[in-house]
Amino acid sequence: MRRPVDPQRLLAAVADHEAGANVLFVGTARAVTNGRPAVALEFEAHEPMAGPELERLCRVAVEKFGLVACAVEHRLGRVPVGEASVAIAASAPHRREAFAAAEWLMERIKREVPIWKCEERPDGRRDWIHPGGGAPQQEAAARGPRAGGRPRGRRR
Amino acid sequence: MQRPHHEPAFDDEPRRGRVSHEDMLRVALFAGMADAAGTRQAEIRWRGGSVADLRAALEAAYPAIGGLLARSAVAIGNRYAADEAEVPATADVAIIPPVSGG
Numbered sequence: 001m002r003r004p005v006d007p008q009r010l011l012a013a014v015a016d017h018e019a020g021a022n023v024l025f026v027g028t029a030r031a032v033t034n035g036r037p038a039v040a041l042e043f044e045a046h047e048p049m050a051g052p053e054l055e056r057l058c059r060v061a062v063e064k065f066g067l068v069a070c071a072v073e074h075r076l077g078r079v080p081v082g083e084a085s086v087a088i089a090a091s092a093p094h095r096r097e098a099f100a101a102a103e104w105l106m107e108r109i110k111r112e113v114p115i116w117k118c119e120e121r122p123d124g125r126r127d128w129i130h131p132g133g134g135a136p137q138q139e140a141a142a143r144g145p146r147a148g149g150r151p152r153g154r155r156r
Numbered sequence: 157m158q159r160p161h162h163e164p165a166f167d168d169e170p171r172r173g174r175v176s177h178e179d180m181l182r183v184a185l186f187a188g189m190a191d192a193a194g195t196r197q198a199e200i201r202w203r204g205g206s207v208a209d210l211r212a213a214l215e216a217a218y219p220a221i222g223g224l225l226a227r228s229a230v231a232i233g234n235r236y237a238a239d240e241a242e243v244p245a246t247a248d249v250a251i252i253p254p255v256s257g258g
Binding site: 027043044045046048049050052074085086106109110111112113114115116117118128129130131132133 | 227255256258
């Protein structure tokens with residue numbers, strides 16, 4: 001998704017008369033990470049895998065937390081500091097499940113979906129972020145993504 | 157569908173004529189790995205072998221990606237593949253380094 005994230009559209013996508021709780025998480029590009037300044041982030045994805053994986057995680061979240069609906073959007077390309085890079089909307093009959101699902105989804109997205117962040121420094125230098133440095137990503141390698149779909153998902 | 161371990165991933169015997177197009181396996185690289193390799197599409201001369209064989213061949217061809225490659229998953233046809241899995245010469249292969257979305 002090269003265009004800006006539209007949180008209101010995500011919220012509208014999960015709205016339902018069965019849902020009394022609608023949680024929206026918006027992740028924005030931060031100016032400083034671990035003491036290092038950034039003027040922008042750039043995101044790259046292996047899109048044929050990232051899209052279906054986001055959709056799969058939405059489906060799992062709906063089942064796992066008993067959501068009414070769930071939607072996720074991740075922006076790709078350059079994201080200036082202050083702008084949204086990711087948004088999650090979760091609706092449920094009650095708030096506890098919706099909050100928990102949003103937190104769970106964000107955690108899974110950061111760990112498992114083939115999307116990478118590059119931090120653009122004030123001096124123009126660019127640093128791709130590949131967490132770890134110790135063990136390989138066994139968790140991701142052990143699972144298999146499902147086929148089909150687009151980089152955005154809504155699941156009931 | 158596992159290949160015996162004694163079989164080489166690719167042969168070093170002299171080939172007749174030029175290397176044909178079908179012998180080249182294209183491997184999609186991303187993010188810091190693409191930067192390190194200097195390309196988003198690695199090309200490896202390939203006559204079959206396992207994912208582990210492919211890792212070794214990639215590291216030999218692109219030494220700069222070695223450290224990151226060891227921490228990366230390999231996807232064939234957009235599914236994560238174990239090191240024992242076979243990699244056909246026509247496979248759609250991508251190397252997935254540690255992710256950092258969000």
